[in-house]
Amino acid sequence: MPVADLPLGAIAAVALAGGLSLGPWLARVSVRLARRDDAAPAGSLRTALTVVLVVPALAGALLTGGMRPGTVALAWAGVAGVVLAQVDLAVHRLPDRVTVPAYAAVATALLVDALALGTWTALLRAALAGVAAFGLAAGVAVLSPKGLGFGDVKLLGLLGLVLGWVGWGALLAGVFLGLATGAAASVTLVAAGRAGWRTALPFGPPLLAGAVLALALQGQALPT
Template identity: 40%
Template sequence: MTGAVAAIVGVALAAIDLDVHRLPRVVTWPCYPAVALLLTVCSAVTGDWPALLRALEAGAALWVLYYVLHRLARRRGLGRGDVTLAGVVGMLLGWFGWAQVAVATYLAFILAGASAALLLVLRRVSRSDRIAFGPAMIAAALVLLALQ
């Protein structure tokens, strides 16, 4: 059930980010309590309470990582919406394990780089154009969720 909700919201967020290069807070912020509630239910059903703690830790860790990257890039790279989304992705994947969080993080950057390179080769964008990172992050998370 968590994966289905993530897919529905993720596809909507990816479409918005591709269109306007924004991940609106009105959509991303409510994901935090929604995901926390869903994962709490999952932990209650399975009895795996350490997974819930790990999910919360992973969400915080990924949020901090993306925030640091956002600040280091002086706001020219990752946007605040990407930082917000990273925490949600970290929570979702953290419930399954730290390896899933790490693989999805690497995969997101690989997908974003590959899509940027393809768009440059096809001359759909120039080097100065902004490229949405949210869709790559969402795609990576959905791939990892599908493999669980």
């Protein structure tokens, strides 16, 4: 179903229901992954913040993709990004327990989209973009391990898969905006005296922010 056929009220209701049902669980997941403690609870503030982040992630996926299998890929990547960003901000780590299942879910959803709608070209582009993003990031991580960790490499591969499915322009915009967001955050923290020029900062949240901005700029120009 095209996005235009989806009432905004229905999108808001689905996103809100998804946020309220998934948010508390995802909050606990993020806390437990950060602390490496499977029994750690999530506070009320963390839970509320997670719900607030999950709702627009789901709404954005529906607004961008409408009712199609590829929307599941966008939604899964967005929800996984909420958890990854929280863990990375807390402990500078992007856990494989979130990233690896996200690869499988996104790839499966895009394959189903190709089977249902014939978007094989977009699927191939997504695979090439994911491999390219992963490979280039891995090369940077080898040359400068303090600048880019392998958790960031795997995240870039995942974002390459999603953005590449939308288009090469979305991929380039996402990478550029992610780097720009990271640079702006670093300069802001240094100017505020919260960090030094050599302070290691989490790179996952800026990469995710760049991907979100790229998808927002892309609008509804998805593979058909």
